[in-house]
Amino acid sequence: MDKTTQDKKTVEDRLIEQQEKIERRFQGIGKGKYSRILKMAKKPTGEEYTKISLIAGVGIILLGLIGFIIYYIMQIVF
Incomplete structure (x- = not known):
């Protein structure tokens, strides 16, 4: 993205992008090397x-x- 496009983004658009980045990062939890531990964990x-x-x-x-x-x-x- 060039500077002018980034300046035109609203705060809401930037927050939505950040939210999507966070969600993508945490989608893999439970599928990787820690999945067995998470499945065995209980209260x-x-x-x-x-x-x-x-x-x-x-x-x-x-x-x-x-x-x-x-x-x-x-x-x-x-």
Whole structure:
């Protein structure tokens, strides 16, 4: 496209083009190398969600505790 044609496009036309680009990019999802994973994926049950949340929370607390211990040791040594 030359400059004059591009200047004459309305905002709506440019947005439609962007939308079409995005849609083309995502059409292949489920057909490529990730299709098996997407087909096997399911929504977790309440029990699974609770366990995952608990494990993630314990991990965050553990990492924070380790960081605090390192910080405390550095304050004492230096």
